[in-house]
Amino acid sequence: MxxxxxxxxxxxxxxxxxxxxxxxxxxxxxxxxxxxxxxxxxxxxxxxxxxxxxxxxxxxxxxxxxxxxxxxxxxxxxxxxxxxxxxxxxxxxxxxxxxxxxxxxxxxxxxxxxxxxxxxxxxxxxxxGCSFWTAVQALFHPDRLGLVEPPNKVDKEEWVLVYGGSGSVGMFAIQLAHIAGYKVVATASPRNHELCKSLGADAVIDYKDPSAIEKIKEVSHNSIRAGLDAISEAETQKFCVQAFGAQGGKLVTILGAPQEVQRMRADVKVQSTLIYTSLGRSFIFAGNTPFPASEEDRGHMAQFLKKVPELVKSGQIKxxxxxxxxxxxxxxxxxxxxxxxxxxxxxxxxxxxxx
CATH class of the missing domain: 3.90.180.10 (Medium-chain alcohol dehydrogenases, catalytic domain)
Structure with missing residues (x-):
């Protein structure tokens, strides 16, 4: 050819x-x-x-x-x-x-x-592509949320927050966390609640609801320790940090977090992830920020991609x-x-x- x-x-x-x-x-x-x-x-x-x-x-x-x-x-x-x-x-x-x-x-x-x-x-x-890989990296990479990775499953009830559940990253994150055995609470507008539930969300909260944070805490028994903000504006990041349980935890964002967000709670670490690092090539981002090649990020994605054909074939990932x-x-x-x-x-x- x-x-x-x-x-x-x-x-x-x-x-x-x-x-x-x-x-x-x-x-x-x-x-x-x-x-x-x-x-x-x-x-x-x-x-x-x-x-x-x-x-x-x-x-x-x-x-x-x-x-x-x-x-x-x-x-x-x-x-x-x-x-x-x-x-x-x-x-x-x-x-x-x-x-x-x-x-x-x-x-x-x-x-x-x-x-x-x-x-x-x-x-x-x-x-x-971009969105699916981002969800994989954010949830499962050891230096991001480090969740239990499919086909393995978490061995106890543990809730994960996905902010922006009806966005492309959010839809994949819901599915991936679900097949790894996690309970998922997602945010979305009411018209997309059934979509999120069909992908594996156990609870979906309207992010515009004035009591949304309280509802997340209620449904998760105030236990959120891991979260992904798939929108990552300053206000959505603040929302997520406030929704974490009493023991704190880690929030991964797809855009950088301002200092005011990072300082909100000492017990909640806020860390951004940038999927381009998974390609194993150095690059300059946004004109002036250098990112060296990361063989660790590339290797993690390469090994996960070997699992994807079976996840698709079995219908676990749509x-x-x-x-x-x-x-x-x-x-x-x-x-x-x-x-x-x-x-x-x-x-x-x-x-x-x-x-």
Whole structure:
């Protein structure tokens, strides 16, 4: 199949004026540990438009989440193989030869997961990238919440708080904590309560309810020791810290926490997690913050991804509900605008490039 690979491809590329447009660029070359994938479907995340509008690295390929077929493998890659349906996550908006919103994407071989044949679509598989990986890292990495990791289960009743249960990260976090045997209390707007319960939440609280914190404490018997804030604005972080039980614990956020939040309770540690570290590459984030390569974070994700095919095949993990946007690469700017305007909830925006 390598002989069928073209020299150039279409990709959505970041521009200096904080926009993104389709350009014809070279198909990326892979190293000995990488695979080249012909992209079939894509999924969208808030980080995509934030990299375009805020971080703005001109000339870089946008997009993080993808699903497709392997068309070429590096010399040291034993799995996946050419022809396999795989899905994964890359750091979009950062590299000129590595991004999801393109006809071809390259990725490290052991950071792709093989999609069980006939179980889920390419669009559904693409939803299990940035958000799914973030939930995995936040809940199970030893240096984050360090919860018991599936297929093992916690051996006693223990409650976990998931703030933002109907968001993409939150939906995966509910499922993952549930299959690990934890009791889950999530926050969501009333229209998404049944969705959260269908994913495994034992209790769902309206975050706008003036007594929401008291209700969380009541249902959890004032025992929350582990929490994930999947929204991570200053006010949501304050909410979460107040909802912890009398013995304190640890809150993981997906954005940095201001000092005022970190100082609220000495018995509640607030720590952020950034999923790009799981890719095992050094990078500069938000223009000036250096992140060294973390082999520990990469290794943890690589070993967890080996479990994902069976979790999907058994039905224990379900993809996010999807909202389809027409137009393939040409439709992405409309989808990004839709997301920036806050018009979607409880769904993942997806695109299809080819059959």
């Amino acid at each position: 390598a002989s069928e690979i073209p020299k150039t491809m279409k990709a959505l590329v970041t521009q200096a004026d904080k926009t993104a447009k389709i350009e014809e660029i070279p198909v990326p070359e892979i190293d000995d540990t990488e695979v080249l994938v012909k992209v079939v479907a894509l999924a969208q995340n808030p980080t995509d438009w934030k990299h375009i509008k805020g971080i703005t690295n001109p000339g870089t390929i946008c997009g993080c989440d993808w699903s497709g077929y392997v068309v070429k493998t590096g010399r040291k890659v034993s799995s996946p193989a050419v022809g396999d349906h795989v899905a994964g996550f890359v750091h979009g908006g950062t590299y000129k030869d590595r991004g999801a919103f393109a006809e071809y994407v390259k990725a490290t071989g052991d950071l792709c997961w093989k999609v069980p044949e006939g179980m889920i679509s390419h669009e559904e598989a693409a939803t299990m 993809p996010n509900p999807t909202m389809f946007f027409d137009g393939g690469l040409e439709g992405i700017n409309a989808g990004l605008q839709h997301m920036m305007e806050g018009k979607h909830s409880g769904q993942k925006i997806v695109y299809r490039l080819t059959n």
